[in-house]
Amino acid sequence: MTSDTLTIPPFDGRLVLPEHADWDDARVGRVFNGRRPDRQPDAVLIAESVEDVQRGVRLAAERGWTVAVRSGGHAWAAWSVRDGGLLIDLGALRDISYDEQSEIVSAGPATKGGDELSPYLEAYGRFFNGGHCPSVGIGGFLLQGGQGWNQRGWGWAAESVVAVDVVTADGELIRADSEQNSDLFWAARGAGPTFPGIVVRFHIKTRPIFGHLAHTVHGYELEDFAEVMQWLYRVHHRVPDNVEIVAVSTPVPLEDGTERRLLLVTALAFGDDEQHARESLAEFTASPLLDRAVFVQDASPSTMAEQRVQQELQNPEHWHYITDNAWIDGENTPEGILRMVEHIRPLFTTNPTEKGFAIWMSNAPRRPLPDMAFSLQTDAYVAAYTVYEDASEYARNRAWVSEVFAHAQPVTAGQYLGDSDMTHRQLRVMAPENWVRLLEIIQARDPEGRFHRYLARDSDRLNHNHWEIDQVADVPG
Numbered sequence: 001m002t003s004d005t006l007t008i009p010p011f012d013g014r015l016v017l018p019e020h021a022d023w024d025d026a027r028v029g030r031v032f033n034g035r036r037p038d039r040q041p042d043a044v045l046i047a048e049s050v051e052d053v054q055r056g057v058r059l060a061a062e063r064g065w066t067v068a069v070r071s072g073g074h075a076w077a078a079w080s081v082r083d084g085g086l087l088i089d090l091g092a093l094r095d096i097s098y099d100e101q102s103e104i105v106s107a108g109p110a111t112k113g114g115d116e117l118s119p120y121l122e123a124y125g126r127f128f129n130g131g132h133c134p135s136v137g138i139g140g141f142l143l144q145g146g147q148g149w150n151q152r153g154w155g156w157a158a159e160s161v162v163a164v165d166v167v168t169a170d171g172e173l174i175r176a177d178s179e180q181n182s183d184l185f186w187a188a189r190g191a192g193p194t195f196p197g198i199v200v201r202f203h204i205k206t207r208p209i210f211g212h213l214a215h216t217v218h219g220y221e222l223e224d225f226a227e228v229m230q231w232l233y234r235v236h237h238r239v240p241d242n243v244e245i246v247a248v249s250t251p252v253p254l255e256d257g258t259e260r261r262l263l264l265v266t267a268l269a270f271g272d273d274e275q276h277a278r279e280s281l282a283e284f285t286a287s288p289l290l291d292r293a294v295f296v297q298d299a300s301p302s303t304m305a306e307q308r309v310q311q312e313l314q315n316p317e318h319w320h321y322i323t324d325n326a327w328i329d330g331e332n333t334p335e336g337i338l339r340m341v342e343h344i345r346p347l348f349t350t351n352p353t354e355k356g357f358a359i360w361m362s363n364a365p366r367r368p369l370p371d372m373a374f375s376l377q378t379d380a381y382v383a384a385y386t387v388y389e390d391a392s393e394y395a396r397n398r399a400w401v402s403e404v405f406a407h408a409q410p411v412t413a414g415q416y417l418g419d420s421d422m423t424h425r426q427l428r429v430m431a432p433e434n435w436v437r438l439l440e441i442i443q444a445r446d447p448e449g450r451f452h453r454y455l456a457r458d459s460d461r462l463n464h465n466h467w468e469i470d471q472v473a474d475v476p477g
């Protein structure tokens, strides 16, 4: 299709076609992962306004195109880049407004949670637990659940969403909340990249900003992995819920000028004041393993700005990433804990890339979830990332990711959409009954399949752990 054969409606933004010089930039230039797909849409709409989004959806209907969407461009598997159809890039929809009366912030879907929304709210003394990497867009992040700062204590970021403004499959602009279009509101909190509409604005309940941030970090040699993780599994349930607990395997620059991969046990306390934050970290200060640590940082004062910089260093933009993840489940007994630790160990101790890393994140004690599409969680989450620059390393790194997650399979309950790539491994992402309800909502709201569904290896076998699939008589697809 060329511009000669396409009747282009007046857009505030621009419709970019394959013959245009900036086609590739429009197609993948805003994809965070340097490992870009070859998939080719028919056109990319660089939307400048909500009206553009509506015009784009109507143009797609006229042309028989499916529609893909990009907000922040951070989906590891570049979900926004699909073969055929129209990609609507929402990058310009980033305006923010705050209502002091209701304490609700409203923001466009491409707003960067850490770089833009957090500093904006801090000026009002408010906070929203957005994604850890500051440039993640709130669009994809909130739709898939949103594992934001201290999600363990404050809940999934999507739980703070009180309403969404949505452009529907027929181009209408509607509000969805608990009172109106509540089916879409339910789906908008967990459906992820198969939401049957385009969210053009999120309305989010904010929380008061904390008084003091304290950061504890214990660095251990990888050979101590099993012992350290067993201890962490024993204590994480009883750490106060204002503390984010993450164990990360990552290269660490040391005081003697060398750098080597260590296991860092990190605890970030969001306290009312310094004393509260310090007391919240008592379990870590009293760890019986400290004499083994390579270094100990105990309750150091920190700031969100400092934390954001750390995240940026951990996740350099436009490097090549292969990621996967798992919800880890098992008995909370010494034997059960040892089993979980042994099954996740290779993720943390054998990463083939120098900059690669792996995280274990506490989600305990597990909080009950509200009624929303997001519905699968366990007490601990793991994800591994290979990070490399040379594309020729792809096959080796892909094989490693497959291997370590296959090893973790006996203790895997499912996966989180945020770190997954279903073209390689598709697991359960929500409770079976929620999955059925989501499919019904999609069918009712988008019967013609205007919006792309999950980018998956096998669309008929979604939301099932593949090793359990033979036991499933009738797989709803």
Ligand SMILES: Cc1cc2nc3c(=O)[nH]c(=O)nc-3n(C[C@H](O)[C@H](O)[C@H](O)COP(=O)(O)OP(=O)(O)OC[C@H]3O[C@@H](n4cnc5c(N)ncnc54)[C@H](O)[C@@H]3O)c2cc1C
Residues within 6 Å of the ligand: 032, 033, 068, 069, 070, 071, 072, 073, 074, 075, 076, 078, 079, 080, 081, 090, 109, 130, 131, 132, 133, 135, 136, 137, 138, 139, 140, 141, 143, 144, 145, 146, 147, 148, 192, 193, 194, 195, 197, 198, 199, 200, 315, 418, 419
């Ligand atoms: C460096 C890095 C760090 C990360 N850290 C975290 C973290 O701490 N916690 C966490 O939970 N996740 C994290 N993620 C994962 C990230 O949240 C997801 O990849 C998320 O989808 C990114 O949202 P986005 O808008 O930037 O992505 P996009 O690639 O723009 O969007 C992903 C997909 O979501 C759908 N979508 C996006 N916006 C809309 C919309 N407005 N309407 C309808 N559908 C839409 C589309 O299908 C789109 O293709 C991280 C990712 C990266 C790259």
